[in-house]
Amino acid sequence: MTEDCLDFAASSADEVCGLIIDDRRLQRCQNVHPFPSTSFRISDSDWLTAEQQGEITAVFHSHPAAIPVLSGNDRRQQLITRLPWWLACNGSIRKFRPVPHLLGRKFEHGVMDCYTLFRDAYHLCGIDLPDFDRAAGWWLRGENLYLKNLAANDFHPVTARDAQPGDVIIRQPFTGADPCHSMILLGSNMVLHHDCAGHLSRREPYRQAFIKQTHSIWRHEQCSSLDLRGIYEDISAKSY
Structure with missing residues (x-):
């Protein structure tokens, strides 16, 4: 076929x-x-x-x-x-896959959360990532799911100086907890992300508060195959 x-x-x-x-x-x-x-x-x-x-x-x-x-x-x-x-x-x-639009999602941990957004955005850009089980509170139990799964799925850390659009920013928003929030760096110093603070998934500047909470920045080994037009076209569709 x-x-x-x-x-x-x-x-x-x-x-x-x-x-x-x-x-x-x-x-x-x-x-x-x-x-x-x-x-x-x-x-x-x-x-x-x-x-x-x-x-x-x-x-x-x-x-x-x-x-x-x-x-x-x-x-x-x-x-x-x-x-x-x-x-x-x-x-x-x-x-x-018919994934929901990247902007305007309602947060539900393990179903429609920051990893779901990251995974779906990469899917629309041509790179498929696996899902993984994540019970609420994993960041308080030392499970370190983000860093383990990034390393296991062909991502490697890069420096902030070398960061480029498409890289994944991992934030540590809670003192004493594992890094537990992902954002995708876009052009013009914008990020795409979805947090659990009652906000819908959104695009906004990579502001100083986010920079202070940044734990690490990661890049997929197939970054040359990551076509960010998949994200931008979806954003234009949602904004239509």
């Missing part, structure tokens, strides 16, 4: 689109968007035809412009479908 998707993508200079049936077959569809070189739309009739063939388990489309992340409009439409979206670009396929 992967070969079929890539062959379909290579057949046109416009975006192609289709539906994945039962996780094992591509149903090719016509792109009826008025601007098919940069966008796609699947007709209702093609969608209904696909539903008659089996369960629709993913939406497929291509990016001829060599942008291997979902656009802001892609993200808005993905969350309407509530389905994984497969993207063909540069001769390969990326599969994106």
Whole structure:
């Protein structure tokens, strides 16, 4: 099926689109968007035809412009479908989960927290990270989950002087507790994060209070593959 998707993508200079049936077959569809070189739309009739063939388990489309992340409009439409979206670009396929928008999330530890935001943001940028169990209060029991899991998943520490957008900042907001809060450094000295102080997930300046609480800064070994447009496009979609 992967070969079929890539062959379909290579057949046109416009975006192609289709539906994945039962996780094992591509149903090719016509792109009826008025601007098919940069966008796609699947007709209702093609969608209904696909539903008659089996369960629709993913939406497929291509990016001829060599942008291997979902656009802001892609993200808005993905969350309407509530389905994984497969993207063909540069001769390969990326599969994106329908994660919630990165901004405006309500905090729930272990479900929708600072690690969830960090993991989902990296997913939208092309790097997949595992989830891990975390019971409330782990930072008071010496479990040190952040530092252990970063080191075990191909991250290495970098100095503040060498920090660059995409790096993960680990804060130690509580004296005597493990470092327990993550933030993603963005451009213009902004950070993306989600804390437990009753705030929604947000983007804000990396202000002096955060700098004082910074324990360490980490970079993934595949940082060259981290396409921050995945974050910025999602932010634009939420702000639309």
